[in-house]
Amino acid sequence: MKKASWVIMALVTVVFVVSWIAKSSSYNGETDNYIAQGFLVTFAAFLTLSIMSFLYKDNPFYKFAEHLFVGISAAFWMCMGFWSTIVGNLIPRLSSSLSEWFKVPYIESDYNIAFYVPVVLGILLLMRLSSKRGWLSRWPLAFIVGTTAGLNFIRYLRSDFIKQISATLVPLVVDWQGVGHFFSTFSLSASGQFVAIVTNWVVFLGVFCGLIYFFFSKEHTGAFGRASRVGIWVLMITFGASFGYTVMGRISLLVGRITFLFKDWLEIIG
Amino acid sequence: MTSLIASDHKYDDGDKIDLAWVPSIDDLPRDGLVTAYKIYRITNDGAPVEIAELTPGANSFRDEDRELDSTYSYYVATMSDGPTVESNRTAPMQTEREWLNLDRKFMFLVALILGGAIIYFIETARRGKKLFVRRIAGLEAVDEAIGRATEMGRPILFIPGIHDMDDVQTLAAITILGRVAGQVAEYETKIRMPVARSLVMTAARETIKAAYQTAGHPDAYSDEMVNYVTDEQFGYVAAVDGIMVREKPATVFLLGAFFAESLILAETGNSIGAIQIAGTARPAQLPFFIAACDFTLIGEELFAASAYLSGEPKQLGSLKGQDVGKMIAMIVILIGVLAVTLGDGWGIQVMADLANTLKMIFSGS
Known part of the structure; x- marks a missing residue:
């Protein structure tokens, strides 16, 4: 490691220790475990800044935060899978002796022989670890994929197909009482007749041309190709609006971290 | 009002109860005394809860989103400027789930057409057709x-x-x-x-x-x-x-x-x-x-x-089958939008009926 790296490391260590002492002092009197509380807030700030340092370039602090995050989260999800799904949900519904052993309440009324199916499938899945019986792990995999496909077919057919068609059946002329009436009451108000007509045309053409864009059985040339281009324009405008909307959401997440740094850690803002 | 009957809605998911009654003799189209019908539900012998208020002339109601393992009882209160008259309470009943949910018959039909198209194209691809x-x-x-x-x-x-x-x-x-x-x-x-x-x-x-x-x-x-x-x-x-x-x-x-x-x-x-x-x-x-x-x-x-x-024939066939679905969607949208426009905008009854039929088929039920 270069000399400069050692200097930076030492500097960060000093800042960390000073922050720990300062935070612990500020929590003294508020809580009994003020030293631990001071450490946690300082460590959280250190990890936040370590992750943010990636914006400059890859560095040892980022690597430390990354490896810590990955290691802890992998272990956490494995523990959650075991204690929440197997011990928390399955065992109390299957075995009183195992429930007693794991010290979880046995729910006799929930006992159902069908719960052995996931047990068997789970064991088959673990057969992957065996070089000779590895092929058995394909059965639960096929079960998962097949079941999800079947369940999603109905859900998506309803929400993404049938309901979308029904929502597109809109009149292209709204509240029509003649040309004279249209011009005499012309208004750009959102609740006005003109805007309602334009909105319905946009819905109709947007959906229709969008469907053409996603039609794969015909080459997109000629009039079909032009309609397809209108479709992709509609999609791009929608994506643009969605981009701005989501970025605003992300900014609020950043504000959350900045607030933590300046309020909870540095206590600069009230 | 008299003769309140509560019955399980047939061929559903076990979540609906149909109520029917004979309207009050004071419920007349002109100068009637009835101002509203209030429907009350009693779940598992609990306290009555008002679930709907209907206008005069109403003689039926469908109570939705019920649960299979609960019991339900109902009564209807006839509202007027005078005293409120309550009907007899129906006997506690439970809903039943049938094997077939006919509320979703059109969805089944659409699924059948799409599934059929996908299977047809998978078989076509398997036979070696490009x-x-x-x-x-x-x-x-x-x-x-x-x-x-x-x-x-x-x-x-x-x-x-x-x-x-x-x-x-x-x-x-x-x-x-x-x-x-x-x-x-x-x-x-x-x-x-x-x-x-x-x-x-x-x-x-x-x-x-x-x-x-x-x-x-x-x-x-x-x-x-x-x-x-x-x-x-x-x-x-x-x-x-x-x-x-x-x-x-x-x-x-x-x-x-x-x-x-x-x-x-x-x-x-x-x-x-x-x-x-x-x-x-x-x-x-x-x-x-x-x-x-x-x-x-x-x-x-x-x-x-x-x-x-x-x-793969399965994936190609599935893609082509979905294209059939998109083609159906485009045709329905074209016809439906035309029907709604002519039916609503110019009052052409045939078109309005066609639009309503399409909306019913593609209502998602």
């Missing part, structure tokens, strides 16, 4: 991107999203991986695939192994090409970002189900100068891929790409 699928821009870049990585002597990074094998987007990504891995094996390029789900790791290893065997380089395959990182979304992102900046892959594939991590991954890939080919069916993440990646497979293009590259 099914046409139009050119997809992003796919032509796949070969180019793999070639670039080979020339530069840098690895290819393949990210299959963060969902498990039960997500059809992950399945499509794994199918495309098969094709990519085949070329990687041929060109003797390196491939790196960090995953967020253990089942995806298993499937990806099998796919790459099969591709290497097909390419005649089984010895070049290593399980280390695919490694599990963590299930945690942002832990995974931190690790993949680290891999990107340290190993500097020449090509990055971001195909599958992505969420808030999409822009972080795509931006990091962009910052290291990698060619990026992305694809997802998550509408909220597509804008980020379009902004930061070189090629993006938008929504169904991801599945079309999977079918196109694999050439």
Whole structure:
């Protein structure tokens, strides 16, 4: 490691220790475990800044935060899978002796022989670890994929197909009482007749041309190709609006971290 | 009012109860004394709860979203300027779930047509008939991107999203991986695939192994090409970002189900100068891929790409079957919009009836 790296490391260590002492002092009197509380807030700030340092370039602090995050989260999800799904949900519904052993309440009324199916499938899945019986792990995999496909077919057919068609059946002329009436009451108000007509045309053409864009059985040339281009324009405008909307959401997440740094850690803002 | 009858709604999911009654003799179209009918429900012998207030003339009501293991009793109060008159309470009853839910008959019909079209095209493809699928821009870049990585002597990074094998987007990504891995094996390029789900790791290893065997380089395959990182979304992102900046892959594939991590991954890939080919069916993440990646497979293009590259009869047939669905949708929308416009705007009764029929068929029930 270069000399400069050692200097930076030492500097960060000093800042960390000073922050720990300062935070612990500020929590003294508020809580009994003020030293631990001071450490946690300082460590959280250190990890936040370590992750943010990636914006400059890859560095040892980022690597430390990354490896810590990955290691802890992998272990956490494995523990959650075991204690929440197997011990928390399955065992109390299957075995009183195992429930007693794991010290979880046995729910006799929930006992159902069908719960052995996931047990068997789970064991088959673990057969992957065996070089000779590895092929058995394909059965639960096929079960998962097949079941999800079947369940999603109905859900998506309803929400993404049938309901979308029904929502597109809109009149292209709204509240029509003649040309004279249209011009005499012309208004750009959102609740006005003109805007309602334009909105319905946009819905109709947007959906229709969008469907053409996603039609794969015909080459997109000629009039079909032009309609397809209108479709992709509609999609791009929608994506643009969605981009701005989501970025605003992300900014609020950043504000959350900045607030933590300046309020909870540095206590600069009230 | 008299003769209140509560009966289980037949051929449903066991969640509806039909109420019917004979209206009060004071409920007249003109100068009637009845001002409203209030319907009360008693669940499991509990306290009565008012669930609806109906206008005079009403003689039936459907109580929805009921539960199978509860008992229900009802009475109707006839409101007028004078005293309120309550009907007799119906006997406590339970709903029943039937094997067939006829409320969804039209959905079944649509599913049958779509399923039939898909099966027909799968069988057609199996018989060896060539099914046409139009050119997809992003796919032509796949070969180019793999070639670039080979020339530069840098690895290819393949990210299959963060969902498990039960997500059809992950399945499509794994199918495309098969094709990519085949070329990687041929060109003797390196491939790196960090995953967020253990089942995806298993499937990806099998796919790459099969591709290497097909390419005649089984010895070049290593399980280390695919490694599990963590299930945690942002832990995974931190690790993949680290891999990107340290190993500097020449090509990055971001195909599958992505969420808030999409822009972080795509931006990091962009910052290291990698060619990026992305694809997802998550509408909220597509804008980020379009902004930061070189090629993006938008929504169904991801599945079309999977079918196109694999050439499997099942996938091609499914794609063609879905095209039939889109054709049906376009025809219905054209006819329906015309019918609604003429029916509502100009009062043409036949068109209004047609529009109502289409709306009923495509009501989602």
